[in-house]
Amino acid sequence: MxxxxxxxxxxxxxxRWQPLQLLQQVLPQHAGDAAASQSLAERIFQGFRLGSDWAAFDRGTVGTDELVTRIAARTGLAADDVRAVVEAVPPHLxxxxxxxxxxxxxxxxxxxxxxxxxxxxxxxxxxxxxxxxxxxxxxxxxxxxxxxxxxxxxxxxxxxxxxxxxxxxxxxxxxxxxxxxxxxxxxxxxxxxxxxxxxxxxxxxxxxx
Missing domain, CATH: 3.40.50.1000 (HAD superfamily/HAD-like)
Known part of the structure; x- marks a missing residue:
C-alpha cells in the first residue's frame, strides 16, 4: 500500500532563494538598483524556463564550466563575473x-x-x-x-x-x-x-x- x-x-x-539580493551582493556594479537587478536576473537565469541554460544545469546536461561559457557569451558579461554568481549560489541557500x-x-x-x-x-x-x-x-x-x-x-x-x-x-x-x-x-x-x-x-x- x-x-x-x-x-x-x-x-x-x-x-532561501533571493536572486536579486544575491546579484546585488556579488555584482553590485551591474545590479545597482531594483530595476537593474531584475534585468540582470532575467539575463542570467532566464526565469529557469525549460530550454534555458540554467534549466540544462538543473537537468545535469551542462556542467559549471559550460554554463559559465554559455551565459557569458549570451549576456556579454565577463566569464569571471558569471562564475562568481554561479559559485555564490550554494552558500546563499x-x-x-x-x-x-x-x-x-x-x-x-x-x-x-x-x-x-x-x-x-x-x-x-x-x-x-x-x-x-x-x-x-x-x-x-x-x-x-x-x-x-x-x-x-x-x-x-x-x-x-x-x-x-x-x-x-x-x-x-x-x-x-x-x-x-x-x-x-x-x-x-x-x-x-x-x-x-x-x-x-x-x-x-x-x-x-
Missing part, C-alpha cells in the same frame, strides 16, 4: 528557520518527509555536505541526478514511484505556481508556498498537524 507523505521543494521553500520548524513538527506527527528539487549536481552535493537535517527525509530527488526537471510530468511520476507514496493522499509544497499546476495535473495534491506561517496554517486546517 502506498503511503501518505509531505514532499518539499528546496529552493524558496526549505532554503540558507535554511529558512520557519520551514525547518514546520518540518520538525511534521516529523513529530510521524509524517514521512521527502524532497523534490530542481538542483544542479554541485549544489546538491554542497547541501548534503553542509546540512545534517537532510537525514530527516526518507528519500528525495535532485533533478540533475535523474535527468528530469520540474515542471515536466515525468519527474512527478518518477518521484511517485521512487518514494512509494500515493500522490492523491500526499502533499507537495513548492513556491513556483507552474510547478504546483504541473503537480496537480499529474494527480498530486499540491500547496503553493508563500511563507512558513501560511503553510503551517493550511497544514493544520488539512489535519497534518
Amino acid at each position: 502506498t503511503r501518505r507523505a509531505v514532499v518539499f521543494d528546496f529552493g524558496g521553500v526549505v532554503f 540558507e535554511v529558512q528557520s520557519g520551514t525547518l520548524a514546520l518540518m520538525r513538527s511534521l516529523r513529530e506527527a510521524r509524517h514521512p518527509l521527502y524532497y523534490l528539487s530542481n538542483m544542479p549536481a554541485p549544489y546538491a552535493d554542497y547541501l548534503e555536505r553542509h546540512h545534517e537535517f537532510l537525514t530527516w527525509f526518507e528519500a528525495g530527488l535532485f533533478s540533475a541526478r535523474v535527468g528530469l526537471i520540474k515542471p515536466e510530468p515525468a519527474i512527478f511520476r518518477r518521484a511517485e514511484l521512487d518514494f512509494g507514496i500515493d500522490p492523491a493522499r500526499s502533499l507537495f509544497i513548492d513556491d513556483h505556481a507552474g510547478n504546483i499546476d504541473a503537480a496537480r495535473a499529474a494527480g498530486w495534491r499540491a500547496l503553493h508556498f508563500t511563507g512558513a506561517t501560511d503553510c503551517e496554517a493550511v497544514l493544520r486546517q488539512q489535519g497534518w498537524l
Whole structure:
C-alpha cells in the first residue's frame, strides 16, 4: 500500500532563494538598483524556463564550466563575473528557520518527509555536505541526478514511484505556481508556498498537524 507523505521543494521553500539580493551582493556594479537587478536576473537565469541554460544545469546536461561559457557569451558579461554568481549560489541557500520548524513538527506527527528539487549536481552535493537535517527525509530527488526537471510530468511520476507514496493522499509544497499546476495535473495534491506561517496554517486546517 502506498503511503501518505509531505514532499518539499528546496529552493524558496526549505532554503532561501533571493536572486536579486544575491546579484546585488556579488555584482553590485551591474545590479545597482531594483530595476537593474531584475534585468540582470532575467539575463542570467532566464526565469529557469525549460530550454534555458540554467534549466540544462538543473537537468545535469551542462556542467559549471559550460554554463559559465554559455551565459557569458549570451549576456556579454565577463566569464569571471558569471562564475562568481554561479559559485555564490550554494552558500546563499540558507535554511529558512520557519520551514525547518514546520518540518520538525511534521516529523513529530510521524509524517514521512521527502524532497523534490530542481538542483544542479554541485549544489546538491554542497547541501548534503553542509546540512545534517537532510537525514530527516526518507528519500528525495535532485533533478540533475535523474535527468528530469520540474515542471515536466515525468519527474512527478518518477518521484511517485521512487518514494512509494500515493500522490492523491500526499502533499507537495513548492513556491513556483507552474510547478504546483504541473503537480496537480499529474494527480498530486499540491500547496503553493508563500511563507512558513501560511503553510503551517493550511497544514493544520488539512489535519497534518
